[in-house]
Amino acid sequence: MAKPAPPPTESVFNDPPTGLIQVRPKAAAFALFAATLILAAAVGLAPQTTLGAPLDKSAHFFTFFLLSISAGIAWPRAGAAVALGLAALGLLGEYAQIFIDGRQADAADALFNTLGVAGASGALGVIRYAVFLRSVSGAGRARRAAVLKTL
Secondary structure: OOOOOOOOOOOOOOOOOOOOOOOOHHHHHHHHHHHHHHHHHHHHHOOOOOOOHHHHHHHHHHHHHHHHHHHHHHOHHHHHHHHHHHHHHHHHHHHHHHHOOOOOOOHHHHHHHHHHHHHHHHHHHHHHHHHHHHHHOHHHHHHHHHHHHHO
16 A cells, blocks of 8 residues: 655745746846847947936946846856956957947946946845855854755
8 A cells, every 4th residue: 555645844945826937046137138238239339329428327337237247146156257258348349339430439438337347246245245144154054954854
């Protein structure tokens, strides 16, 4: 005779209610990275925009900030390589504008691209450090042990 199944237990890993879409953070971050990269390339290679100086610089900063945050979530173990690659991409993007009619390279734009990467890298570093501190604290260890017992 077959052994009866054990009664269901409550777990933090219960299946989501039906009707909800389960989003994977890394896949969403990769999709956001790809969409932002395509948008940045389209805007960066188009003829000169009519944004004023403050909006232009903030657009450069936030574009590379968003690229860096999404890339940092999509590839968390390649933090420094991703940051250096995106900083190089920002510099090369400005350099490429020398060869595009109607565009001009601007050192300030390259600076704000790099500042966006640096700001996002710093923000991700602070968040990861806070998560690390919480994981090594007594409460974090106890919570992790309680979750592992439910598996």
